[in-house]
Amino acid sequence: MHSTRSSATDMSAPLLSVRSLKTCFPTRAGLVTAVDGVDLDVYPGECLGIVGESGSGKSVTFASVIGLVRSPGYVAEGSIRFGGVDLRRLDSNGWRRLRGRDIAMTMQDALTALNPALTVAEQIEEVLLAHAEDLPKRGRQAAVRERAIEMLRLVGIPAPAKRIDDYPHQFSGGMRQRIMIAIALSCRPKLLIADEPTTALDVTIQAQVLDLISDLRRELGMSVVLITHDLGVVAEHTDRVAVMYAGQVVEAGPTRELIDRPKHPYTRGLIGLIPRLSDLDAPIRPIEGQVPELIGLGGICRFYDRCEFRASKCRTDISMIDVGPDHRARCIRVEEILQ
Amino acid sequence: MKPLALISRITQLVPVLLGVSVIVFVMMALTPGDPVEIMLADQQATPEQVQAMRHDMGLDRPALERFGIFLSNALTGDFGLSFFHRRPVFDVIAERLPATIELTLAALLLALAISIPLGVVAAVKKNGVVDRLAAIGSLFGTSLPGFWFGIILIILFAVQFKLLPVSGRLDFGCEVPPVTHLMTVDSLLRGRPSCFADALSHLILPALTLSLPMAAVLTRVQRSAMLEVLRSDYIVFAEAKGISRRRILWRHALKNALVPTVTVAAIETGSLLGGNMVVETVFGWPGLGRLVVESIFVRNYPLVQAAVLLYAVTYVLLNFFADVLYTTLNPRVRL
Amino acid sequence: MTAAVEASVVTPERIETPAWQSLRRFAADRFSMAAGIVVLIFVLMAILAPWFAPQDPYETDLLRRLQPPAWMEGGEWSYVLGCDALGRDILSRIIYGTRISITIGLAVVLIATVIGTVLGLAAGYLRGWVDIAISRVIDILLGFPYLIFAIALMAMMGPGLQNIILALVYKEWVVPARVVRGEVLAAREMEYVEAARAVGAPRLHIMFREILPNILSSVIVVSTIRMAHVIILEASLSFLGIGVQPPTASWGSMVADGRAFILDAWWVSTFPGIAILALVLSINVASQGLRDAFDPKFSD
Numbered sequence: 001m002h003s004t005r006s007s008a009t010d011m012s013a014p015l016l017s018v019r020s021l022k023t024c025f026p027t028r029a030g031l032v033t034a035v036d037g038v039d040l041d042v043y044p045g046e047c048l049g050i051v052g053e054s055g056s057g058k059s060v061t062f063a064s065v066i067g068l069v070r071s072p073g074y075v076a077e078g079s080i081r082f083g084g085v086d087l088r089r090l091d092s093n094g095w096r097r098l099r100g101r102d103i104a105m106t107m108q109d110a111l112t113a114l115n116p117a118l119t120v121a122e123q124i125e126e127v128l129l130a131h132a133e134d135l136p137k138r139g140r141q142a143a144v145r146e147r148a149i150e151m152l153r154l155v156g157i158p159a160p161a162k163r164i165d166d167y168p169h170q171f172s173g174g175m176r177q178r179i180m181i182a183i184a185l186s187c188r189p190k191l192l193i194a195d196e197p198t199t200a201l202d203v204t205i206q207a208q209v210l211d212l213i214s215d216l217r218r219e220l221g222m223s224v225v226l227i228t229h230d231l232g233v234v235a236e237h238t239d240r241v242a243v244m245y246a247g248q249v250v251e252a253g254p255t256r257e258l259i260d261r262p263k264h265p266y267t268r269g270l271i272g273l274i275p276r277l278s279d280l281d282a283p284i285r286p287i288e289g290q291v292p293e294l295i296g297l298g299g300i301c302r303f304y305d306r307c308e309f310r311a312s313k314c315r316t317d318i319s320m321i322d323v324g325p326d327h328r329a330r331c332i333r334v335e336e337i338l339q
Numbered sequence: 340m341k342p343l344a345l346i347s348r349i350t351q352l353v354p355v356l357l358g359v360s361v362i363v364f365v366m367m368a369l370t371p372g373d374p375v376e377i378m379l380a381d382q383q384a385t386p387e388q389v390q391a392m393r394h395d396m397g398l399d400r401p402a403l404e405r406f407g408i409f410l411s412n413a414l415t416g417d418f419g420l421s422f423f424h425r426r427p428v429f430d431v432i433a434e435r436l437p438a439t440i441e442l443t444l445a446a447l448l449l450a451l452a453i454s455i456p457l458g459v460v461a462a463v464k465k466n467g468v469v470d471r472l473a474a475i476g477s478l479f480g481t482s483l484p485g486f487w488f489g490i491i492l493i494i495l496f497a498v499q500f501k502l503l504p505v506s507g508r509l510d511f512g513c514e515v516p517p518v519t520h521l522m523t524v525d526s527l528l529r530g531r532p533s534c535f536a537d538a539l540s541h542l543i544l545p546a547l548t549l550s551l552p553m554a555a556v557l558t559r560v561q562r563s564a565m566l567e568v569l570r571s572d573y574i575v576f577a578e579a580k581g582i583s584r585r586r587i588l589w590r591h592a593l594k595n596a597l598v599p600t601v602t603v604a605a606i607e608t609g610s611l612l613g614g615n616m617v618v619e620t621v622f623g624w625p626g627l628g629r630l631v632v633e634s635i636f637v638r639n640y641p642l643v644q645a646a647v648l649l650y651a652v653t654y655v656l657l658n659f660f661a662d663v664l665y666t667t668l669n670p671r672v673r674l
Numbered sequence: 675m676t677a678a679v680e681a682s683v684v685t686p687e688r689i690e691t692p693a694w695q696s697l698r699r700f701a702a703d704r705f706s707m708a709a710g711i712v713v714l715i716f717v718l719m720a721i722l723a724p725w726f727a728p729q730d731p732y733e734t735d736l737l738r739r740l741q742p743p744a745w746m747e748g749g750e751w752s753y754v755l756g757c758d759a760l761g762r763d764i765l766s767r768i769i770y771g772t773r774i775s776i777t778i779g780l781a782v783v784l785i786a787t788v789i790g791t792v793l794g795l796a797a798g799y800l801r802g803w804v805d806i807a808i809s810r811v812i813d814i815l816l817g818f819p820y821l822i823f824a825i826a827l828m829a830m831m832g833p834g835l836q837n838i839i840l841a842l843v844y845k846e847w848v849v850p851a852r853v854v855r856g857e858v859l860a861a862r863e864m865e866y867v868e869a870a871r872a873v874g875a876p877r878l879h880i881m882f883r884e885i886l887p888n889i890l891s892s893v894i895v896v897s898t899i900r901m902a903h904v905i906i907l908e909a910s911l912s913f914l915g916i917g918v919q920p921p922t923a924s925w926g927s928m929v930a931d932g933r934a935f936i937l938d939a940w941w942v943s944t945f946p947g948i949a950i951l952a953l954v955l956s957i958n959v960a961s962q963g964l965r966d967a968f969d970p971k972f973s974d
Contacts, residue, residue, distance in 0.1 A: 068578055092584070100581030112572035116669075117594040130582045183580065358814030363826075370830045482955040484906050486913045487929050487947030494940045613821030617910050621933075631822075632914050635829040647818075647826045655817045 014041035015223050016065065016191060021078035023057075023064045030295045034060040034073065036247040039320075042191060047217060047224040049238035049255065051231055051270065055294075057247040058227050062193045066103055067095045083190065101131040104184035108196040110176035114168035114183075121164040124148040124183050131187045151182040155212060174205035181212065188220055195227045210237050231270050235259050240326075243267050246302040247294050249320070253327030263329040265307050265337065301331075309337050345663070352659055359651045360413065364406050367644040418645035423637050428645045432627060437520030438508055439626035442619070443611050445523075445546035450553040451604060458561025458600070459593060462569060473558055480555025485614055489548040489621035496544060503540050506623030513537050545622040549614050553607045560603045564596040571595075598668045605661030609654040693891065699967035706963020712956035720772040728752060729763035731770040731923050736761050740939040756941045758931055764941065767923040768949045774835070774912075774924040775953060779905040781839050786846035787897045793847065794854025795881045799862065808851070815848050824907060828916040838917050842904055853896050857889040891968045898961035902954045909950050925950045 023035040035057040042048050052058045063069045065080055067087065080087040082103065090098065099105075107113035115123060128135070128144045135143050145164075152160035155178040168176055177197065184192060194213060198206035214237055217224045226238055234241050234255060241259075242252040243266065251264040262268045292302060301307070301314040311333060320328045331337070384392075393399050400408075412418065418428035461470040497505040504510070508522060513534040515525045523542060526534035568574065569592055577591045615628035623629070627646060634642045701707055719726050729752070738761035744751045755764040797808040815823075827841035858881075861867055870884045911917030912926030920927060925946040932943030 066579055068575055070575070096581045096583065098581065099579050105576070105579040107572055107576055109572065113576040115573040115577065115591050115595070117598075118591065126582050126586065127580045130580065180576075354810065355813050355817050358810065359817040362814065362818075366826055366830050478955065478958060479951075482902065482906075482951055482958050484909050484913075484926075484929075484947060484950045484954070486910060486926070487943065487950060490929065490933060490936060490943045491947065494936050494944070498937055498940075609819055613819035616821060616825065617914065620914060631825070632916075635825070635916060640829070643826065643829055647822055650822045651818045654819050658816075 012044050015044045015083060016040070016042040016225075017079075017081045018061070018065065019079045019081075021061060021064060021080065022076045023060050023069055023073060024076045025073040029293075032294045033076075033297070034247055034294055035064060036294070036297070038078075038244075038247075038249055040242055040249065040252075042223050042225060044190070044223055045217075045221055046239045047214070047226055047237060049234035049241040050225060050227045050244060051229065051234055051241060052244035053229055055246075056244040057294075058244045059195055061244070062105070062195065062225060062227060066099060066105055066193060068105075097131075100127050100184075100189070101187045102189055103191045103193065104187070104189035105193040106177075106180050106184045106195065106197055109200040110180040111168070111173070111200070113180055114176060116168060119165050119167055120152075120171075120179055121145065121148060123168075124151060124164075124179075124186055127183060127186050148186065151186045152179070154216070155179070155182040155185075157182070173201055174209065177201060177205075177209050178212065181209075181216070185216060185220065185222075189222060191223045191225065192217070193225045193227070196229070197226070198228075198230075198233065206233075213237070231259070243270065246292055246297070248302060248330065250303065250331070251327075251329040252320075253324065257324060257327050261324065261327075263323040263327070263334045263337075264303075264331045265309050266303050267329075269306075309333055344666075348659065348662065352655065355655055356652060359655065360410060360648060361406070363644055363648045363651065364409050366647075367640055368402065368405075370640055413645075413648060418648075419641040421634075421639055421642045423634065423639040423642070428642050431630070431642060432645060432649065435625065435627045435630045438624060439615055439619070439628060441521040441523065442542065442545055442549060442624060442626060443608065443615065444521075445542050446549035446553065446611055446614075447604065447608055449546050450550040450557055450607075451600075453550070453554040454557035454561050455593075455597070455600065458558045459565050459588065459596070461558070461562045462565035462596075463588060465566065470562075473562065477555035477558045480551045480558075483551060485548055485552065486617045486621050488551065489545065489618055492544045492548060493622070503544055508538070508541050508625055509534070510537050510541075545618050545624050548621070549611055549618045552614070553604070553611060556607055557600055557604055561596065561600045564599040565592060568592045568596045598665065601668060602661045602665040605657055605664055609657045612650050612654060696891065696964075696968045700963050703963045703967065706960050706966075709956040709959035709963065712952065713960055716772055716953050716956070717776055719769055720776040723770050723773055727763075727766035727769045728754070729766040731762060731766040732921055734760040734762055740935060740942070742939070743941050755945045756939075758928070758942050759935065759939075764928070764945055767928060768925065768946055770923040771925045771928060771946065771949065772953075774918055774922065775905050775908065775950070778835070778838055778842070778908045779901045782842040782846055782904045782908075783897050783901050785839070785843050786900075787850045787893060789843070790847040790850030790852075791854050791886070791893055794851040795858055795886065797851070798855040798858025799877070799881050799885065805855075809855075812848050812851060815845055818845065820845055821907060821910060824911060825914070825916060828911060833916055833919045835918060835922075838908055838911060841911075842907060846900065846904065849900055850893055850896060853892060854889060857892055858885055861885045861888060895961065895965045895968055898957065898964055902957040902961070905950070905954055905957070 018038060018040040021035055021038040021040075022033060025032040025034055038057070038061050040048070040050075040061070050058045050061070060069065060073070064075045065082075065087070067090065069075060075088065078088075082098070085098075087098070114120075125144045125148050128147055129140075132144070132147070149160045149164055152164060157163060157175060157178055163171075168179065171179065177200075181194075181197075192213070197213065198209055201209060210233060213224060213226070216222075226233065228234060238255050240253065241255045242249045243258075243264065244250065245266050251258065251262070251267045258267065259271060262271050292305065298317060300316065301310070301318045304310050304314055307314070313332065318330050318332055320330050321332070321334070323329045323334050398405070416429050418432075420426070421428045421431045424431050457469070457473050457476075461467075461473040464470055493505055496503045513526070513531070515522065515529050515531055515534050518525045518528050522538035523535060526532075526538055574587060574592060577587045612628075615626060616632055617628075618624065619626045619629040620632055627649075631643055631646045634640075634646075700710075735757070738753065738757040740759060741753055741757040741761065742749045743756040744754045746756075749756060753763050753765070755768070757763055758767070793808050797805040818826075823845050824841045827844060828837060831837040831841065862885075866888075867880060867884055870880045875884070908917060909924070909926030909929075912924040913930045915927070915930060918924035918927055928946035929943045929950075932939065932941075932946075935942050
């Protein structure tokens with residue numbers, strides 16, 4: 001399960017490459033910079049975890065990637081390259097061809113993400129009709145339906161041929177999540193953005209859905225971005241991970257390395273929150289304080305107010321520094337903290 | 340809606356319908372003037388004859404018994420005699436009803452045809468030109484007195500430009516054997532295009548007048564429903580699927596945003612019933628509304644009583660229908 | 675309504691009550707404010723009708739029968755909007771007609787709001803059989819289309835100013851009653867009400883001194899919107915000939931008077947209708963502004 005990416009790094013270029021991404025939302029109180037200078041790479045076939053609290057900018061980052069930042073928000077700066085294409089230069093037709101076919105997305109809650117007024121069949125078939133080029137001219141409708149049923153079978157919906165004409169509300173929560181995954185994957189995208197795929201689910205079903213995503217990733221050979229606030233999920237299902245805080249990536253590296261040797265005080269705080277079998281007795285220490293308002297930040301480490309290691313030299317803009325093999329963190333006191 | 344929920348909803352109708360008929364009964368019982376004296380006004384009736392007539396009509400019995408008779412007669416469609424027409428009230432009403440139904444349906448269709456596209460475009464291009472015009476339009480639609488607007492339309496289109504007839508339902512010479520008793524439908528069914536054009540030209544102004552306040556309300560409902568739907572997750576998810584914008588708006592969004600509009604339309608159809616009286620009077624439309632207004636002046640109370648009861652029952656049933664419609668159309672509240 | 679948004683961002687220098695803040699928001703919304711001023715002008719016109727009216731609205735003069743407005747051939751400026759079939763000055767009759775519309779609009783809404791508020795409070799706060807009884811009556815009254823109910827009542831009671839007010843109040847009180855009942859049901863669960871209950875405040879005290887002030891703004895907003903509705907209803911009744919009776923000048927009956935002359939004297943029907951439209955439109959705009967100002971969550 002924990003395939004290392006090192007071999008992939010050497011051989012292939014990143015599938016998705018985000019550089020200095022900045023996404024803003026004008027509000028009454030001022031301009032909110034929800035994503036502020038994010039750099040990320042996703043390599044073919046890997047699973048990248050994105051961890052952070054709500055408001056850390058993890059969802060907005062990938063809404064920017066797929067071009068669906070909610071109005072009135074907008075991408076202000078940076079580059080987003082996918083398979084060599086500059087996504088920021090796409091027109092609406094270009095986006096339409098890309099979405100669903102090359103990059104697909106699942107949302108947190110399938111109950112609200114699936115259209116309550118349309119049957120499951122229609123919601124899968126419309127993606128296939130929009131993108132699949134290899135459909136036969138004759139009997140197109142039948143071919144699409146067959147493929148839709150096949151997708152439902154793939155994600156583990158029992159009796160898919162019978163249930164495909166049901167409405168979303170007629171399925172259980174876990175089944176709905178599977179249907180949403182089936183829709184997202186129906187055109188075999190190269191990249192799946194899974195935004196909090198398990199938050200809305202019961203614990204027992206969470207594991208099933210995550211295993212399903214991992215299995216399908218291998219089977220279809222796609223890359224997955226797993227957005228979550230749960231480091232436990234990351235530890236089990238991702239190859240690499242990026243931790244986000246207040247609109248920035250504060251630490252990134254191979255999953256095992258990052259979890260075993262966290263460098264940034266925020267990551268260390270998060271890991272303190274994972275109850276591990278080895279130290280069940282260890283007290284869980286929540287991080288005190290709140291994510292700062294994302295208006296007019298700068299000139300100071302964003303974690304300053306909540307950091308137990310803060311010092312006067314942290315009162316400056318901090319950039320990412322190398323802290324290990326393929327492992328970077330946004331903290332200038334790393335060496336001192338580790339003492 | 341599951342049968343059980345439907346049944347319980349239907350049983351809730353009973354006390355309301357009963358209450359409505361009590362009110363109608365009491366209203367007419369309190370009406371000044373003895374109906375018998377009105378009926379016998381032009382005849383030299385002896386007190387004995389009056390007494391006999393009172394007895395025949397059951398007016399000398401206790402109130403509760405009279406209500407029972409009224410109710411059981413009403414249930415069998417017996418509303419007594421329209422002494423003005425010298426015919427049963429039921430027959431007189433049945434004769435006038437199709438004209439009112441035609442006008443009401445035309446107004447309903449017109450209101451939907453105006454408000455749905457307008458509301459959708461106003462929501463999609465929020466604060467755009469169409470949105471602003473729709474806002475002003477619906478403000479006027481709710482503020483216009485229908486009787487006056489109808490007259491202005493007549494002055495403009497019938498008197499000034501002579502495009503449309505001033506009043507009535509059909510010109511003489513267009514006799515179409517009835518099928519549905521709706522002139523526009525019948526003329527088409529019988530293959531009489533010239534009569535259809537004539538019926539339509541008579542229908543258009545009253546239908547427009549009647550539909551305007553409803554269109555104003557429905558445009559607002561459609562707009563705000565659409566705005567809410569457009570904010571929802573499933574629209575974002577649909578956009579992430581890379582399907583066409585047109586499909587997202589008119590299939591994904593509209594199918595959900597129509598639910599409140601259709602529900603409100605069913606309720607508002609009830610208020611068209613009231614508007615009918617005014618509009619039919621203005622346009623000389625030979626429907627039930629005008630009949631009721633005329634009947635008040637000639638003190639033809641049995642007819643007024645029957646018509647008011649009919650309106651109220653229709654209104655209650657429309658509201659019930661709206662309720663059922665809402666639950667059937669909206670899978671999430673399906674019981 | 676950007677003006678309203680800006681006004682709410684400004685931090686008030688003094689401590690203001692919410693009602694005062696709402697009124698300031700309303701004043702900042704120029705469109706609604708202008709409409710409010712138009713409504714006030716109509717009210718003034720009603721009160722000071724004899725001073726505003728250039729002619730005696732009841733003086734007939736058959737020589738001026740159907741005299742056209744001043745700017746048309748045969749018109750004269752002392753009868754700006756022309757004359758009706760009895761040679762009465764239309765402008766003066768419109769000005770006097772304001773009295774009917776405003777009086778009935780105010781009286782009906784005021785009486786209905788008082789009755790509706792009391793019954794709504796009782797139903798929402800006392801619950802039990804009181805609520806069941808009141809809600810049943812509301813349900814039944816809602817079973818009648820408004821205009822038809824009013825027409826039937828007028829047929830029963832006969833025409834006249836008092837009867838119109840009564841006929842409309844009989845159904846109008848349902849509107850505030852439902853609003854108040856709903857608000858009270860929500861308020862019952864609020865902390866301030868529970869606190870008052872906890873210290874043993876008497877029911878009437880809680881209903882009228884604790885809950886009522888908190889829901890008053892929604893009641894006022896609803897009442898102003900209903901004014902417009904009631905004015906149109908009265909005009910409709912008078913138009914049909916079962917409302918205000920001649921020779922009293924009422925806008926609805928003036929429009930009806932002109933129906934017979936639409937072929938050669940369009941002004942007789944047109945101008946009174948414009949007056950109705952102007953007043954109703956202004957009330958609607960102003961009450962929309964009030965609603966936005968008192969309850970910003972409604973506007974989008």
